[in-house]
Amino acid sequence: MSELLERGAARTRWIRSRMPLLAAVRDEFAERRPFDGRRVGMSLHVEPKTAVLLEVLAAGGAEIVATGNHGSTQDDVVAFLRGQGMTVFGARDDTLAQHEANVASVVEARPHILLDNGADLAAGVVAAGLADGVVGGTEETTSGGIRLRSELAGRIPFPTIVINDSALKAIGENRHGVGQSVVESLMRITNLMIPGRRFVVAGYGWCGRGIAQYLRAFGGRVAVAEIDELKAFEAALDGYRVADLGELAEWGEFFITATGHPGIITDEIVDRMPDGAVLANAGHFPWEIDVASLYARASEVTELDAAIERIDLPDGRHVILLAGGRMVNLAGREPKGNSLEAMDLGFLLQSLSLERVATAASTLVPGAQPVPDDLEREIARRFVRALGADR
Amino acid sequence: MSELLERGAARTRWIRSRMPLLAAVRDEFAERRPFDGRRVGMSLHVEPKTAVLLEVLAAGGAEIVATGNHGSTQDDVVAFLRGQGMTVFGARDDTLAQHEANVASVVEARPHILLDNGADLAAGVVAAGLADGVVGGTEETTSGGIRLRSELAGRIPFPTIVINDSALKAIGENRHGVGQSVVESLMRITNLMIPGRRFVVAGYGWCGRGIAQYLRAFGGRVAVAEIDELKAFEAALDGYRVADLGELAEWGEFFITATGHPGIITDEIVDRMPDGAVLANAGHFPWEIDVASLYARASEVTELDAAIERIDLPDGRHVILLAGGRMVNLAGREPKGNSLEAMDLGFLLQSLSLERVATAASTLVPGAQPVPDDLEREIARRFVRALGADR
Amino acid sequence: MSELLERGAARTRWIRSRMPLLAAVRDEFAERRPFDGRRVGMSLHVEPKTAVLLEVLAAGGAEIVATGNHGSTQDDVVAFLRGQGMTVFGARDDTLAQHEANVASVVEARPHILLDNGADLAAGVVAAGLADGVVGGTEETTSGGIRLRSELAGRIPFPTIVINDSALKAIGENRHGVGQSVVESLMRITNLMIPGRRFVVAGYGWCGRGIAQYLRAFGGRVAVAEIDELKAFEAALDGYRVADLGELAEWGEFFITATGHPGIITDEIVDRMPDGAVLANAGHFPWEIDVASLYARASEVTELDAAIERIDLPDGRHVILLAGGRMVNLAGREPKGNSLEAMDLGFLLQSLSLERVATAASTLVPGAQPVPDDLEREIARRFVRALGADR
């Protein structure tokens, strides 16, 4: 067991050393002790970056009771956190039933503050009639925010700050982070080159803008398909070819979806593509490419390499499907996901929002709400300074 | 006189031939006749581009009664418009009193629809007690919009669509149009090169983003000064050096203001600049560079070329001031201002907004309001199609 | 006359103040006096930038005997130079016969050193049997270099350094200088926008690379036509669409030639272009667009604005011809030509090459030759330092 703990400890070192914003907050919290006497319940991926966040909260006086998401818990990190005196439920091979029991265990520990994901803990404390003991919390995801504003609307007596609503995350993560990691992943997974290749980006929101920008910066020839007229206008003035996806299907070689909507790359679109077209999705949900239909009508499906499938179609053409239509920038043999700087930013948003909840809940309204403007500005200022942007 | 008319006619040809959106609306209006029996009163610069707009309205059945802005009326265009049967008041050399009389003449002609600028006609009809005869109108400028929403708030019984509020104008004109024309003007006026030169852009709004982007695209080394934390964050992730203007003053060679605020380049900032620094303003008002103080403390002011002044300072250094601190992209010997495509877009917004006012005023609310969303989308669609973006 | 002199003096001030490399050489020459007792004969455009070069040579002890090119001599600059004690022949309105007499006058003055253009002085001293009195010289142009290496090969007993052969000029002037001034000129002359517009660049040499790069940097959609396979390969990897000019004729809106070869845009190519296509040439000679044939078959030719002609074709289409097919970056109402920094670089090459000729002719071979490698490196070093590239 101590070997597991040692491995978990080792894996946080590089990460911790490259998260200067969290390091600074840790020192501040050690002095301010905003969580003294408070129990923080967490439900979020248990992996090295999260471990660094939990250390920061513990330095601020928090007692930690945590569990992970189903299927992503890393046992060495669990061992490492337990070694630091935290209560952590869960293991990599937990069944779904066991995972639900873990979440329930966190709820039963009667946390004062929730560090939530998908609103699981919020729903849990409401169902258990324990909401009155909660001072407030944060919610990491947009979909958790939606749940708080619909299913749980009016039923949460405490404030919850939704981290993903932040403009800093839209620019830092969606435009730049996703834009770059998609280009990096395409190269890493397929070993194909970018310059001179023809790419079709479906969707010109924050992610699509970033993907198109960085593909072009790498010498790719990029066209954009976008049905929103105002975004299409922006894409055209940004210098991209802008046309219907059906028309572009005949021109492109690589097709990358980032629309947020289901059913973008349908059979009809695939049938206009050239032989050997490469399909990848960068949107959050694996529904933008109609993968089910592709598999159903394939004459043969061959796994060529990690995250690369060849799908032969009855008409003799084939397409290449990356990552089975799931987020391409999290796929392949060694995906890295968001950069350490982006995580440092995101977890700084978490830390200071949790402090606000712990020390000034009365300045907040009950229910879901964005990060307070003064915190956003404070965090933007710290990020720019940590970057040394003035040098 | 016929020579003047001929010159006015000739000068509209190139322009009309490069405004395909207006040409199409002219054909539609000739069929739909939205302005039949309506008198349109205009107060806007009388120059060739406006002449093309007035032709479009006339083709839609409008009776035109027009005047220009003080000091910018072009006599050959007046002659050309009168030759087409329009009533036009004003001449280049009008006194201010004469100009005001011209505006009053338009008001007295009892227009049903106003094509306004700075809310002069709106204020006029209210003052004259003629507002009830007005169906509605458009307002070209942001400052006119502000006047409608403050001084005239609640006193305008008819709807006025404020053209400059459009997102299409923010992207088409401010980011791309101003960004490029500032770079073009710097080269045209000074004959200096861009690559490798050090530029400081003050302000990272739509204009500043465009200026920074295009200077860097031309090989310039660009730093940004921005006090808004969220914009500074965006600039840093866009890859610019971001620092205090005072600090950047010591590093830069060219300083371009685009903040919208007065007193950006003060004596204190100038005093940290290197000898020979070049100062230019791209903001709407000539107040971002403290020109009055520069002149006051200069040991000598020398005009070196059109729009180039050398200002010697008591300490032996000198700075170069472009265009006396007025908008640099409208200065020098042959400024072109906004591109024909941008004007085509802006006047398409005008034309269809005026038609909406004329034919469906009841769908609008009284007072200032943005361009209706369906019109924005329709116009975006037409612009992208006219651009041939799908080819 | 003194008014003319005063105007000439005034016009050199801005220019001289922005040529720091020449200013430094002037100081060095005043100390080293490399031209003491030498007569320098010049045949080069007499305009303000050249005046600054002549001042530098005079500061080095040279006696100046100069004339200009036919048709470009600026009388105020002549007055200004004479006011400094130089001998200058020529005036703006000289006939060709008078111009030739002026060149002959320079030759008859028995110059020791030649600052030549098109090899006119070199040919003159050979014809006059005065070549033995010449220590050496420089030649500004590539075509002069060709003449020295063909017609005059073996007949020049003195060394001539050909300035235009320098790699520094290829990069500094052709790639960056021409690339940017073509984009600036297109905007200045036509008032059209770049983003989203479709451009076809014919030729992917140094100029074509620069033009394509800067049009794309400004948001233009750019395709390249190039028959050299290796350059086409480079263009394709640089991310451009690369195809036959005939094929691209149907796609483009703007066509810019930079091949160095005649007969690129022929009738056949024009006949595949869309109505309203804009044609411009950036190559040195006005032969890349077959202008003679365009005019010959035009149903009508209309001058729409300075440097803009509309050419109606018998089939009902029209094209727009800029600058009559001459170099577009030197055309229109206020062309600026090369940047002051580029001229500073070019004339630094001239100055130090002339010094080498004057003080170390024996280290050079007779006839045409490139700038000595050590001078190129010294000049590159000075340019980078003057730019403050290390800041």
Add this chain to the structure above:
Amino acid sequence: MSELLERGAARTRWIRSRMPLLAAVRDEFAERRPFDGRRVGMSLHVEPKTAVLLEVLAAGGAEIVATGNHGSTQDDVVAFLRGQGMTVFGARDDTLAQHEANVASVVEARPHILLDNGADLAAGVVAAGLADGVVGGTEETTSGGIRLRSELAGRIPFPTIVINDSALKAIGENRHGVGQSVVESLMRITNLMIPGRRFVVAGYGWCGRGIAQYLRAFGGRVAVAEIDELKAFEAALDGYRVADLGELAEWGEFFITATGHPGIITDEIVDRMPDGAVLANAGHFPWEIDVASLYARASEVTELDAAIERIDLPDGRHVILLAGGRMVNLAGREPKGNSLEAMDLGFLLQSLSLERVATAASTLVPGAQPVPDDLEREIARRFVRALGADR
């Protein structure tokens, strides 16, 4: 064994399907049979891409006798090739002595044509007195070319075409290929972000130009250190900060060497870097960063992750060394190396050069020489066409 063979076969599929140029040559060779009756001896990495090349040669009638480089032979590919009837010597775990015996075995098989790497086979046939039986060959590497032109100069009676001399490889591989793979590798290995980060690129040759270009395209702030004055001039006009490496050491966060020279990042340079600086090498040899000295004076060396070492220095600072100073774009857990398109290009150069040797050796001179110009142009044409650059 058949499982090994099956694995080798599977691993070539994705690769073969994305090398259209080789696929076409295979068909041509099957018709032309240029190698009928010829034995081709190969000494080159035995991995899937090479396997595809050998298939092409076999389709052209060649009898294949092959071995790999020491330490990189992939056993499954050996099994796969043997399954196709080729003679292949070597295994992954061969000792150096065994490897040398393998090369000797290829030589002893008396090949008529050599597909060589580092000139090992050429030296072997000369040493064995078997050079007269050789018609000619190709050499993959620059260093093999150097060996042929020095140690073996005058001793090779047959022509050898040096593939790496090709301009196509300089642009396709060095500028674009290495430039992009270095950026991709930095992100993949470190999980750090590019935008706003400060990079110092040492060396502005083809690789350095590519690295600087792509880092900047990704939003990095890039400075260049280059001692060659002409390259420094080019870098400055390309818009980079250009300064001494010592000076830049204090400013940068990431340092990437691409000079081709040893001893660039010395102790003195490291001592001026900020705490936590990241060091990577992109040059061919692992000598640009003085790694030996770094290790020697380190107070502690910690492996943080694959290809990431933390080196603590006695003064309390630390630096991060990537890939132990070896080529960073070939390091980490899942490096991909050159893109499939770049390999397709490189092996097309190989294939057609070997055909030229086999069928027209008399048109070549003995000894090392570049790829014939007509072949270069033919290959450029095919590459551009395969890219579909005209669409």
